[in-house]
Amino acid sequence: MANGNPVLSVLGELVVDMLPVPGADAGPEGTAPHYVARPGGNALNAAVAAGRLGAPVHLLARLGTGPLGANLRRHAAASGVDVSGFVPADEPVSLAVIGLGPDGSPDYGFHVQGAADWQWTDEELATVLPDRTGIVHVGSISSWTAPGSDAIARLVERLHGDVLISVDPNIRPMLAEGPVGAALGNDREGVRARLDRLIALADVVKVSAEDLDWLGLSGDLDGTARQWVTRGPALVLVTDGGAPLRVARPGSGVLRQEIPEVEVVDTVGAGDSLAAGFLTGLLDAGVTGRPALEALSDDRVMELVDDAVLVAALNCTRVGADPPTRAELTAARSAR
Structure with missing residues (x-):
């Protein structure tokens, strides 16, 4: 790492989320719902969350064509994210049309064929990765969709042992298999193999119960968490909606963190x-390598996890991906 304070580098996709406006079903029969276009995507959301928490964060993304691309850049920059790692791309921006269940859980419809996000090359990544990277976070669709996924995996292999590597599978079943997945070159076996390659190199893995279910590992989440830390990671976070979050470390039992109750x-x-909150905490603590992560006590890890779940809970109190600022997190922490 070059001289200077270490930064968090987030690598992944930019997505425009089309969110429904509650109760705004226009037309005489209510068949023309209104949508609001909001910036989204795993990498953009994580970078914005880290930026609002005050972390020095760079977002590495391929910015596709179309009128919504400039909004994605402005959204990141307005949250304190360094966007010098954006690569202008000829392919279109990814689009997700979202429906919301009674509990607020999203149902996604994706329009991503030939999108910019999956086209990373080794040369592009070598150009945009900051020299001061202390933590690199990869995951979601771009990490398991070719051809860009191979370039991302090679970058992670090159960085392994020099920086802290974080992986979030963030499976989207529609894009990982079936007709739409096949159009992207994805199937269950291929996606699993690409994820296995990344997880073996990861220091931190954040994985959801839904991800594990798709991977055929539903059921005993404690056992799965313990098994995953034998695959390479030094720490595994398993989220399960509003149920307690599991934390697993090699040689330790599974720790649990309650999720704050919010509307x-x-x-x-x-x-x-949540991932951004945890990685920001690690960066604040000076943890930018595996030895430093392994040296953290369980109590200190759980302090960072406690902040991370509060960041996620505050995000859930607002429409779409809208994470809190550092001031809002501090106020919420004081009010508990």
Whole structure:
């Protein structure tokens, strides 16, 4: 790492989320719902959350064509994210049309064929990665969709042992298999293999119960968490909606963190906010390598996890991916 304070580098996709406006079903039969276009995508959400918490964060993303691209850049920059790692791309921006269940959980419809996010090259990544990177966070669709996923995996292999590596599978079943997945070159076996390659190199893994279910590992989440830390990571976070979050470390039992009770508007971006909250905490603590992570006590880890779940909970009190600022987090922590 070059001289200077270490930064968090987040690598992944930019997505425009089309969110429904509650009660705004226009037309005489209510068949023309209104949508609001909001910036989204795992990487953008995580970078924005970290930026609002005051972390020095760079977002590495391929910015596709179309009128919404400039909004994505402005959204990141307005939250304190360094966007010098944006690569202008000829392919279109990814689009997700979202429906919301009664509990605020999202149902996604994706329009991503030939999108910019999956086209990373080794040369692009070598150009945009900051020299001061202390933590690199990868995951979601771009990490398991070719051809860009191979370039991302090679970057992670090159960085392994020099920086702290964080991985979030963030499976989207529609894009990982079936007709839409096949159009992207994805199937269950291929996606699993790409994720296995990353997880073996990761220091931190944040994975949801939904991800594990798709991977065929539903059921005993404690056992799965213990098994995953034998695959390479030094720390595994398993989220399960409003149920307690599991934390597993090699040689230790599974720790649990209760999720704060809040009035949920929707859960879009909750997992991304949680990952950003935890990585920001690690960066604040000077943890930018595996030895430093392994040296943290369980109590200190759980202090960072406690902040991370509060960041995610506050995000859920607002429409779409809208994580809190550092001041809002501090106020919420004081009010508990």
